[in-house]
Amino acid sequence: MEERTTTANRLNAATRRVEIFGDNVSTDGRVERLRTRAGFVIYRIGARVLPFLPGSLYLFADPTAPPRSPVEGASTQKIRSTQGAEKTGANETKSANVADLTAAKTNGFNAETTANLGGAPAIRTNPTEYWLIDAGSGSDESNADLESAFRTIREEFEPGFAPEKIRRILLTHSHIDHFGGANELRRRTGAEVWSHSFESRVVSSFNEQACVSNVRSFHFLREAGVDEAEIPGILDGFGFRPGRAKSTPVAKTLLGGETFGALKTFYLPGHSPGHLAFQLDDVILTGDLLLSKTLTQIWPSRLTPRTGVWNYIRSLRTLSRIGERCERAVGRKLVALPAHEAPIFDVPNRVRQVVRGMERRNGRLFALLEEAEEPLTTLEIARRMYWSGRPNREFFAISDVAARLEFLQQLGLISVANYDEISVANPALRFRKSFADAEAAENAVEQIFGVNGADDEPDSVERDANLGGD
Numbered sequence: 001m002e003e004r005t006t007t008a009n010r011l012n013a014a015t016r017r018v019e020i021f022g023d024n025v026s027t028d029g030r031v032e033r034l035r036t037r038a039g040f041v042i043y044r045i046g047a048r049v050l051p052f053l054p055g056s057l058y059l060f061a062d063p064t065a066p067p068r069s070p071v072e073g074a075s076t077q078k079i080r081s082t083q084g085a086e087k088t089g090a091n092e093t094k095s096a097n098v099a100d101l102t103a104a105k106t107n108g109f110n111a112e113t114t115a116n117l118g119g120a121p122a123i124r125t126n127p128t129e130y131w132l133i134d135a136g137s138g139s140d141e142s143n144a145d146l147e148s149a150f151r152t153i154r155e156e157f158e159p160g161f162a163p164e165k166i167r168r169i170l171l172t173h174s175h176i177d178h179f180g181g182a183n184e185l186r187r188r189t190g191a192e193v194w195s196h197s198f199e200s201r202v203v204s205s206f207n208e209q210a211c212v213s214n215v216r217s218f219h220f221l222r223e224a225g226v227d228e229a230e231i232p233g234i235l236d237g238f239g240f241r242p243g244r245a246k247s248t249p250v251a252k253t254l255l256g257g258e259t260f261g262a263l264k265t266f267y268l269p270g271h272s273p274g275h276l277a278f279q280l281d282d283v284i285l286t287g288d289l290l291l292s293k294t295l296t297q298i299w300p301s302r303l304t305p306r307t308g309v310w311n312y313i314r315s316l317r318t319l320s321r322i323g324e325r326c327e328r329a330v331g332r333k334l335v336a337l338p339a340h341e342a343p344i345f346d347v348p349n350r351v352r353q354v355v356r357g358m359e360r361r362n363g364r365l366f367a368l369l370e371e372a373e374e375p376l377t378t379l380e381i382a383r384r385m386y387w388s389g390r391p392n393r394e395f396f397a398i399s400d401v402a403a404r405l406e407f408l409q410q411l412g413l414i415s416v417a418n419y420d421e422i423s424v425a426n427p428a429l430r431f432r433k434s435f436a437d438a439e440a441a442e443n444a445v446e447q448i449f450g451v452n453g454a455d456d457e458p459d460s461v462e463r464d465a466n467l468g469g470d
């Protein structure tokens with residue numbers, strides 16, 4: 001409950017629908033209206049994107065539309081208060097930050113005509129176009145929640161809104177809970193789907209990529225020590241299988257670094273090869289890069305190029321710097337709005353917490369290897385670290401461990417014990433600690449992670465988004 005008050009206050013969320021659903025609670029179709037420092041309105045839409053993982057999508061007015069009013073100060077205030085009373089009435093939270101709107105750029109959420117403005121240029125009440133970040137999974141629940149959220153936006157916030165006004169769907173990445181609904185939405189709205197170039201093949205040719213990926217994953221799981229007979233079951237539980245999602249054409253591919261009016265794109269790989277984040281003023285939409293409560297899922301880069309611990313940590317560092325830059329430039333902390341869980345109000349600190357959490361997990365893995373009498377396979381480590389008895393999580397657990405093993409290997413801290421067998425037979429790789437000097441090992445890891453000064457909240461980083469607890 002405390003979380004709710006703080007979040008609402010800090011983001012000036014208005015209206016009676018203000019509820020920060022944040023954690024993994026049901027989020028069916030709920031909407032929050034959030035306003036950035038400069039007055040951009042962002043709708044946060046809750047949807048049941050996966051049975052075990054609620055998600056958030058974000059909708060805002062076309063960021064390339066020029067600010068619609070040169071009127072600053074008193075005039076802008078007047079427009080707001082007149083129209084605001086009509087449009088949002090008693091729902092509007094009278095917080096200090098709503099009064100800040102005198103300085104707001106009027107990005108299309110303001111008055112309709114010039115009638116009251118003493119000749120000021122025309123301003124539109126409602127934006128004619130909207131952009132949407134991510135598309136949900138395309139499951140019945142996800143689609144129904146989106147539809148209900150669209151209705152809420154029209155009925156309670158913006159009478160002029162209609163789904164057909166969504167012109168762009170920008171994907172943070174091509175995991176099914178983010179892109180699976182894109183084709184249906186594109187057909188319904190006529191919107192273009194944009195994604196990073198490295199994700200576009202999955203989006204536009206899902207079945208092809210699912211088949212390619214499953215063959216690769218088969219070898220990966222065998223190498224991890226999974227019995228061949230069990231592999232199809234594990235892959236099925238993971239669910240990256242042909243027919244699971246509908247492909248959709250990608251109208252424009254991005255690389256990160258593009259600017260579309262007020263919107264900036266950032267290439268932040270690690271959780272996926274072409275993961276993007278989108279910054280609008282003092283708010284950044286971070287997809288799955290950084291979550292408020294849990295550690296995001298990671299994969300080994302040899303299974304999926306440009307993922308892995310190393311790329312992930314580098315992207316977190318970049319995000320931290322974006323946060324620091326924002327604070328220096330506009331005097332407000334960057335607010336990260338993730339695709340799951342609650343908004344993050346102190347990005348650099350949350351990054352430090354996550355990095356610490358990663359470090360702790362690596363430490364546990366390292367300790368397991370140390371305690372073990374025999375070298376261990378990836379599967380054996382996964383079972384000791386994570387086993388939750390839920391078969392649909394096995395692939396996540398094995399991938400997580402494989403990513404950490406890969407990273408520790410990159411640092412020269414562990415070695416493959418049975419390397420002499422692998423060219424003749426096809427056994428699982430067995431790992432052992434290769435560092436005799438524990439202190440030197442710790443230093444090496446610390447150098448890479450280089451964290452200090454985080455407000456440490458161990459409990460908040462020990463859960464895992466997909467593993468649901470260790």
Ligand SMILES: [Zn+2]
Binds near residue numbers: 173175271272288
């Ligand atoms: Zn993801």
